[in-house]
Amino acid sequence: MIRYLLRRTAILLVSLSAAAVVLFVLLRLLPGDPANALLPVGATAEQIEAARRELGTDAPLLSQFFSWLGDVVTFDLGKSLVSTLPVGDEIAARLPVTVPLTLAAFTLAVLIAVPVGVLAAARADRWYGPVINAVAQLGIAVPAFWVGLLLITVFALNLQVLPAGGFPPGGWSDPGAAIEALVLPVVTVALVMSASLIRYVRSATLDVLGADYLRTARALGASSSQAMWRHGLRNAAVPVIAVLAMELATTFLGAVVVESVFALPGLGGMLVRGISQHDYPVIQGIMLVSTATVLVVGFLGDLAQRLVDPRLLHRSTS
Amino acid sequence: MNRRAVIRTLAAVTALSLTGGLAACGSDDDSGASAADSSSAIIQVGSVYEPQNLDNTAGGGQGVTEALNGNVYEGLFTLTDTGAVEPLLAKDQKVSDDGLTYTFTLQPNVKFHSGAALTSKDVKASVERVTAENSKSARKSNLAVIKSIDTPDDATVVFTLSSRSISFVYNLSYIWISNAAATDLTTTADGTGPYKFGEWKRGSTLSLTKFDGYWGTAAKNAGVVFHYFTDATALNNALLTNAVDIVTSEQSPDALAQFSGNASYKVNDGKGTTKLLLAFNDKVAPFDKVAVRQAVSQAIDDKKLLTSIWGEYGTEIGSMVPPTDPWYEDLTSVNAYNVENAKKLLTDAGFPNGFTFSLDTPSYDPHPTAATFIKSELAKVGITVNINTITADEWYTKVYQKRDFAATLQEHVNDRDVVWYGNPDFYWGYNNTQVTDLVNKAEQATTTDEQTSLLKQANKIIAEEAASDWLYLYPQIVVASSKLTGYPVNGLNAQFFAYGIVKS
Numbered sequence: 001m002i003r004y005l006l007r008r009t010a011i012l013l014v015s016l017s018a019a020a021v022v023l024f025v026l027l028r029l030l031p032g033d034p035a036n037a038l039l040p041v042g043a044t045a046e047q048i049e050a051a052r053r054e055l056g057t058d059a060p061l062l063s064q065f066f067s068w069l070g071d072v073v074t075f076d077l078g079k080s081l082v083s084t085l086p087v088g089d090e091i092a093a094r095l096p097v098t099v100p101l102t103l104a105a106f107t108l109a110v111l112i113a114v115p116v117g118v119l120a121a122a123r124a125d126r127w128y129g130p131v132i133n134a135v136a137q138l139g140i141a142v143p144a145f146w147v148g149l150l151l152i153t154v155f156a157l158n159l160q161v162l163p164a165g166g167f168p169p170g171g172w173s174d175p176g177a178a179i180e181a182l183v184l185p186v187v188t189v190a191l192v193m194s195a196s197l198i199r200y201v202r203s204a205t206l207d208v209l210g211a212d213y214l215r216t217a218r219a220l221g222a223s224s225s226q227a228m229w230r231h232g233l234r235n236a237a238v239p240v241i242a243v244l245a246m247e248l249a250t251t252f253l254g255a256v257v258v259e260s261v262f263a264l265p266g267l268g269g270m271l272v273r274g275i276s277q278h279d280y281p282v283i284q285g286i287m288l289v290s291t292a293t294v295l296v297v298g299f300l301g302d303l304a305q306r307l308v309d310p311r312l313l314h315r316s317t318s
Numbered sequence: 319m320n321r322r323a324v325i326r327t328l329a330a331v332t333a334l335s336l337t338g339g340l341a342a343c344g345s346d347d348d349s350g351a352s353a354a355d356s357s358s359a360i361i362q363v364g365s366v367y368e369p370q371n372l373d374n375t376a377g378g379g380q381g382v383t384e385a386l387n388g389n390v391y392e393g394l395f396t397l398t399d400t401g402a403v404e405p406l407l408a409k410d411q412k413v414s415d416d417g418l419t420y421t422f423t424l425q426p427n428v429k430f431h432s433g434a435a436l437t438s439k440d441v442k443a444s445v446e447r448v449t450a451e452n453s454k455s456a457r458k459s460n461l462a463v464i465k466s467i468d469t470p471d472d473a474t475v476v477f478t479l480s481s482r483s484i485s486f487v488y489n490l491s492y493i494w495i496s497n498a499a500a501t502d503l504t505t506t507a508d509g510t511g512p513y514k515f516g517e518w519k520r521g522s523t524l525s526l527t528k529f530d531g532y533w534g535t536a537a538k539n540a541g542v543v544f545h546y547f548t549d550a551t552a553l554n555n556a557l558l559t560n561a562v563d564i565v566t567s568e569q570s571p572d573a574l575a576q577f578s579g580n581a582s583y584k585v586n587d588g589k590g591t592t593k594l595l596l597a598f599n600d601k602v603a604p605f606d607k608v609a610v611r612q613a614v615s616q617a618i619d620d621k622k623l624l625t626s627i628w629g630e631y632g633t634e635i636g637s638m639v640p641p642t643d644p645w646y647e648d649l650t651s652v653n654a655y656n657v658e659n660a661k662k663l664l665t666d667a668g669f670p671n672g673f674t675f676s677l678d679t680p681s682y683d684p685h686p687t688a689a690t691f692i693k694s695e696l697a698k699v700g701i702t703v704n705i706n707t708i709t710a711d712e713w714y715t716k717v718y719q720k721r722d723f724a725a726t727l728q729e730h731v732n733d734r735d736v737v738w739y740g741n742p743d744f745y746w747g748y749n750n751t752q753v754t755d756l757v758n759k760a761e762q763a764t765t766t767d768e769q770t771s772l773l774k775q776a777n778k779i780i781a782e783e784a785a786s787d788w789l790y791l792y793p794q795i796v797v798a799s800s801k802l803t804g805y806p807v808n809g810l811n812a813q814f815f816a817y818g819i820v821k822s
Contacts, residue, residue, distance in 0.1 A: 080370075082370050082377060083370040083377070083504070084371055084373075084376055084377070084504055085371055085504060085505060090520055093519070093520055093521075094520070094521060149551070152555055156555060156559050157555065157558055157559065160559065163559065163561060164552070164555035164556055164558070164559045164561065165547075165552045165555060165556060166522070166523075166545055166556060166561055167519075167522050169517065169519055169522065169523040169525060169543060171519070260548050260549045260552070261549055261551070261552055262552065263522075263545070263546075263547045263548070263549065263552040263553070263556070264521075264522075265519060265520065265521030265522035266521070269521055269548055270520075270521060272548075273548075276709075276710070276711075277711075278711055
């Protein structure tokens with residue numbers, strides 16, 4: 001296990017560095033000049049040059065990269081070109097919205113998807129098995145913003161039990177208001193996420209149901225649910241964990257649309273604004289944080305898989 | 319750059335012009351009328367214009383003007399919601415006979431929110447912040463006429479100009495007087511206005527609280543919270559659920575039906591200054607020919623376009639001058655919709671079979687809709703339009719900086735921006751020495767009547783020569799809860815004075 005951990009950590013670090021390089025190069029390939037953002041209208045050639053010097057975009061690409069990397073290692077994500085404010089601070093200010101939203105939505109999605117998915121597989125022969133399957137299929141096709149708008153119409157505009165959007169100015173210092181503000185967004189993300197998860201859980205369960213060991217367990221006298229609990233779930237969990245890790249990572253930034261519909265000050269909105277304004281430090285900062293999150297979550301997902309199924313550990317270390 | 323930022327910025331550079339009413343300050347607020355309970359109310363304002371930062375000389379954008387101008391910061395003068403320039407921190411002014419020396423006496427007993435007293439040094443430092451080398455202020459070029467600023471005593475500022483500038487005082491209304499000792503104005507603020515800055519939660523809210531030590535008439539409410547939205551539907555939902563009391567600028571006409579038929583809300587159709595332009599590259603064929611520009615202008619049914627985008631809202635416009643400018647004249651009859659005449663003009667200009675051109679179209683609303691409409695209108699006179707969709711950033715580089723375009727669509731936001739037609743170096747390249755002359759003379763004028771008359775003449779010429787095609791004037795729609803009174807409705811240059819708002 002320790003050997004595996006070391007190797008997996010090394011891979012994590014290499015991936016992070018590779019991601020940093022790709023991120024840096026890709027952004028520099030975009031058309032347009034970030035110096036535009038800094039300049040007043042009618043700027044002279046000297047002013048443009050001065051702006052480039054100020055931004056450091058006149059320096060060779062390689063030296064730009066290393067100076068950026070040096071800052072990143074010391075947790076300095078630079079200053080926004082447009083607002084001139086530190087990027088790290090803004091990311092930190094938005095995490096208290098994005099992280100709870102992501103984690104709560106993810107948890108809810110799992111709570112919905114696992115029982116429903118297992119049920120859909122275990123009762124594939126009953127009428128509701130295929131119905132669940134069809135509903136999940138439909139759920140995948142429905143865009144998140146539409147679900148959000150629907151929930152707003154019902155719960156905020158008609159029933160008036162929850163806010164239509166926004167986040168309290170005091171943030172989490174007013175936990176009641178903060179939670180209220182997150183209920184509909186969490187449900188929106190969770191519903192959409194669970195639709196695809198249900199299908200993964202269902203197909204993983206179906207695979208397990210047909211497995212020899214389950215038949216053997218039944219033959220030895222276990223009831224079908226006993227066999228499922230003791231032997232089936234753990235096996236079915238392995239592929240599902242891989243998908244879960246991916247879903248969690250996607251939701252981290254994928255909540256952009258939902259953030260916009262619910263007027264939440266999360267990372268997604270900041271990224272969209274950064275892209276539209278050519279604000280390199282903002283885009284780089286967010287992408288770096290999210291890439292790191294994705295890689296770490298993937299790392300944890302792999303670990304979880306190996307804890308659930310130790311056979312994988314032997315396979316990967318041998 | 320953000321949606322409107324490009325043109326907001328460049329049109330703001332405008333303003334080579336002054337107004338009428340420097341006369342008496344006409345703001346006699348009836349105090350005492352408002353009840354005690356309403357003065358403790360916090361006004362919740364919904365907006366789509368979040369500031370970039372809090373400094374209008376460091377690229378704060380339109381949002382910072384909306385939230386802070388007149389509320390937290392004050393100028394020597396103010397541009398009222400009706401478009402008049404009135405003295406604010408300047409108690410009185412003396413102008414020398416040659417128009418080159420302006421002497422202002424400051425209001426006494428004015429304090430910054432941090433407690434320091436306002437002095438002439440603060441005024442000097444504030445103006446110099448705008449004219450500084452690294453300033454990103456859109457007003458910078460207008461203030462190039464300032465030769466020197468002197469502060470003979472704490473209450474007196476003397477500006478010496480290098481040439482007469484009748485719009486000098488108007489331009490001063492854009493300059494925030496901030497505390498010269500303040501070190502960080504990008505995330506916090508220190509002004510003299512009726513509110514002090516509270517807190518800014520980026521991506522979410524910005525709050526202001528009533529300043530008890532205010533020198534003038536106190537705000538009629540206890541504070542303001544600006545709530546920022548990126549999605550128009552979310553903004554309207556906030557109004558429908560009473561999360562906000564007022565929306566500063568409604569962007570989508572479709573949403574208005576749910577408010578206009580509802581007694582709980584009031585839809586205010588104010589006077590806007592934003593013009594949608596089909597701007598030709600007047601230097602390059604075929605649009606270097608006046609007849610071709612006239613033909614295109616006459617071939618497009620502006621009224622129909624306006625109705626299809628804004629329904630019953632918005633105004634037809636015949637030139638660059640909006641009705642709130644002192645030199646406005648109704649010129650909608652000049653180059654009015656007339657397809658037959660357009661065909662004739664094209665034939666006379668040597669294009670009996672029309673021609674093809676590329677229309678650079680910013681990717682955000684309403685430009686793509688307008689481009690499609692123009693394409694179908696011009697097809698009727700044999701002109702083929704290739705729509706080239708570009709981002710705001712590309713527009714700035716390709717059209718504004720490189721002038722690499724045949725025609726483009728763009729919204730021009732500010733008031734008093736007709737003067738750009740007097741600058742042959744502006745992006746559309748309109749070059750008529752007579753217009754340049756009139757615009758320059760207007761700036762040198764000694765009276766506002768003279769200025770007005772000269773700019774009217776210039777405006778008439780550009781309208782007749784179809785320097786651009788002015789498609790329509792945007793409506794300026796403020797939707798508010800009917801419990802609210804005393805709010806501004808015209809949103810001139812994105813200002814939003816909140817101090818008069820009363821919530822019952």
